[in-house]
Amino acid sequence: MLAPGRCGRVARDRIMALLAENKLAPDLDADLQHVIQALSDDDLATLARTDSAFLSGGFRASNTSGLRVRAFQMATGPHLISDSFRRMLARHSLNHSLIALLSTAALVDLRHDLAVLFGPSRVLLGALLDERQEVREIADRWLHQDKTPATSNPEQAASHLRERFARLTEAMGAVGANAPITRETWQDARQQLEQQLRDARAETRKLKGVEERLARARDQLAAQERELTQVRTRVSETETLLRQTTRERDATRTELDRELRHREERLLAAVEARLAEEAVGWLAGAHAVAVEATAQNSAPGQEDIVVRAEAALIRQASADRHSGNRVQLIARLGTLESRLAETRDALANALHPLPELAEIERLLAAETDRLTRLLRRDGERSSLEATLSARFATAEPNDLPALRSLSDRLVALGGISAEAGARLIEALQRRQGLIHTTALPSAKGEEPSDPTAIRLLKHALSGKSAAVLLIDGHNVLFGLQGRYMPPQGAAVPTAAARERLVQDIVRLTGDRPTCRAWIVFDGPSRSESTAASNVRVTYSGGEGEHRADTALLDNVRFFKGTSGIPVILVSNDMSLGVETRRLGAATLSAADLAAFL
Numbered sequence: 001m002l003a004p005g006r007c008g009r010v011a012r013d014r015i016m017a018l019l020a021e022n023k024l025a026p027d028l029d030a031d032l033q034h035v036i037q038a039l040s041d042d043d044l045a046t047l048a049r050t051d052s053a054f055l056s057g058g059f060r061a062s063n064t065s066g067l068r069v070r071a072f073q074m075a076t077g078p079h080l081i082s083d084s085f086r087r088m089l090a091r092h093s094l095n096h097s098l099i100a101l102l103s104t105a106a107l108v109d110l111r112h113d114l115a116v117l118f119g120p121s122r123v124l125l126g127a128l129l130d131e132r133q134e135v136r137e138i139a140d141r142w143l144h145q146d147k148t149p150a151t152s153n154p155e156q157a158a159s160h161l162r163e164r165f166a167r168l169t170e171a172m173g174a175v176g177a178n179a180p181i182t183r184e185t186w187q188d189a190r191q192q193l194e195q196q197l198r199d200a201r202a203e204t205r206k207l208k209g210v211e212e213r214l215a216r217a218r219d220q221l222a223a224q225e226r227e228l229t230q231v232r233t234r235v236s237e238t239e240t241l242l243r244q245t246t247r248e249r250d251a252t253r254t255e256l257d258r259e260l261r262h263r264e265e266r267l268l269a270a271v272e273a274r275l276a277e278e279a280v281g282w283l284a285g286a287h288a289v290a291v292e293a294t295a296q297n298s299a300p301g302q303e304d305i306v307v308r309a310e311a312a313l314i315r316q317a318s319a320d321r322h323s324g325n326r327v328q329l330i331a332r333l334g335t336l337e338s339r340l341a342e343t344r345d346a347l348a349n350a351l352h353p354l355p356e357l358a359e360i361e362r363l364l365a366a367e368t369d370r371l372t373r374l375l376r377r378d379g380e381r382s383s384l385e386a387t388l389s390a391r392f393a394t395a396e397p398n399d400l401p402a403l404r405s406l407s408d409r410l411v412a413l414g415g416i417s418a419e420a421g422a423r424l425i426e427a428l429q430r431r432q433g434l435i436h437t438t439a440l441p442s443a444k445g446e447e448p449s450d451p452t453a454i455r456l457l458k459h460a461l462s463g464k465s466a467a468v469l470l471i472d473g474h475n476v477l478f479g480l481q482g483r484y485m486p487p488q489g490a491a492v493p494t495a496a497a498r499e500r501l502v503q504d505i506v507r508l509t510g511d512r513p514t515c516r517a518w519i520v521f522d523g524p525s526r527s528e529s530t531a532a533s534n535v536r537v538t539y540s541g542g543e544g545e546h547r548a549d550t551a552l553l554d555n556v557r558f559f560k561g562t563s564g565i566p567v568i569l570v571s572n573d574m575s576l577g578v579e580t581r582r583l584g585a586a587t588l589s590a591a592d593l594a595a596f597l
Contacts, residue, residue, distance in 0.1 A: 027121035280511035472571035479590030
């Protein structure tokens with residue numbers, strides 16, 4: 001382990017790290033560890049106070065574990081070690097008890113026998129720590145030449161040693177057997193025992209002081225640990241509160257940003273909700289007027305049939321805003337047609353036509369065309385079509401299939417035109433939707449199995465209460481593939497499928513102002529459109545899947561937070577339905593919606 005000198009001498013008092021290819025390296029390493037562990041605490045404390053290597057490192061004398069680690073690093077490192085450190089290691093190795101007692105020649109001659117009895121690494125380590133320069137040089141050659149001891153068994157090695165030290169062992173035997181115990185020998189032994197006793201008592205006093213300091217240190221450590229636990233608890237509570245506050249702040253900021261982005265949408269939504277609630281009030285008064293008028297005119301034959309017809313038309317206009325608006329629009333159309341005729345006559349006979357008169361003629365013509373299309377007066381209806389339309393408006397549910405086939409047969413036979421047949425089919429569909437919405441049970445006999453969403457939708461469509469109908473567009477298209485998607489068609493809903501769904505919702509709710517419908521589709525860019533006065537279509541925009549879900553949930557939160565109007569979500573998405581119900585809205589499946597279409 002001592003580093004070799006280049007000029008035939010060893011670099012004094014240095015123990016080097018063993019080469020990896022040396023076979024004795026692990027054993028020497030272990031033996032050196034044992035020697036360092038055998039050093040007493042006093043030796044280490046002395047070493048820490050006197051050795052320059054320890055003084056420069058800032059080691060405390062009480063830190064014995066750190067001192068032992070540093071001692072091992074010094075012994076196996078490339079730097080020189082002090083004489084005191086080498087002698088300290090030698091006292092606890094085989095050098096103190098054997099190697100130092102033998103001459104250099106005896107060590108050379110008896111190396112193999114000693115290695116067999118005590119181990120090669122222990123003999124080599126004891127020689128490397130020897131006081132004699134020549135012994136360390138020999139040991140250094142043994143180390144780097146890596147000559148393993150000659151093979152021999154312990155009996156042969158012991159026999160060889162007994163032969164070499166026969167005279168000494170005989171003298172030792174004679175003295176041991178016959179030497180008398182003298183007073184001087186007894187006093188020397190007594191002094192040694194007394195010294196050992198004093199040393200033990202001093203060590204005991206030191207240990208007592210150490211125990212007292214250790215107890216105080218333990219108490220201080222326990223107090224510090226309790227305080228640390230309290231601090232950690234407070235820190236944990238503060239961190240939890242901080243995370244909660246951060247989440248609330250982020251949620252509020254997100255909600256504020258969302259509201260700022262969609263202020264116009266929120267304003268329109270609030271207007272829609274208010275209109276629905278106002279429509280309920282209108283229809284409630286109309287229902288009361290109709291009931292009162294019906295009670296007054298319940299006796300047949302009391303009034304002329306013409307007067308009864310006029311009263312019935314007035315009550316119908318009061319009960320049904322659509323009919324009342326239609327009467328007003330017809331009257332306005334008559335006025336516009338009269339003014340248009342007068343304007344055209346003036347233009348035809350004027351010597352100097354005014355520019356504003358021509359502009360008025362253009363505007364009157366455009367408004368007349370618009371009202372004509374709105375009132376479906378684009379073509380004269382035959383008496384047969386008018387009769388069938390009136391019959392379809394009062395048909396019973398069981399008669400609807402027969403009336404549908406009747407209109408188809410009349411078109412096939414040429415009794416009515418194809419346009420008239422389409423108008424009859426539209427009237428039949430309106431009657432079918434009305435049957436769905438008016439077939440409400442009485443308040444006392446209401447079916448308990450009827451879901452809340454279906455009941456709310458029926459009441460909204462019949463004018464008994466207001467409601468907002470939110471529709472998850474693409475989800476409904478996939479849920480009703482038999483209606484909107486062909487059996488062998490595109491894998492995703494087409495524009496035609498979306499348009500058909502919009503038209504179905506318009507037909508269902510367009511003339512029912514108490515129900516405000518809002519259809520939301522997934523889309524790459526956000527856009528808004530109005531399909532009817534109470535039907536809006538939105539493309540959500542954004543990225544990723546379920547883009548419409550965010551817009552739908554935003555609308556649910558808005559309506560539930562700003563008004564008490566019921567909200568109905570139509571979707572087959574289970575997770576979206578759970579979140580919607582948590583927010584206080586009702587959910588309706590696509591199949592349940594199909595029953596109303």
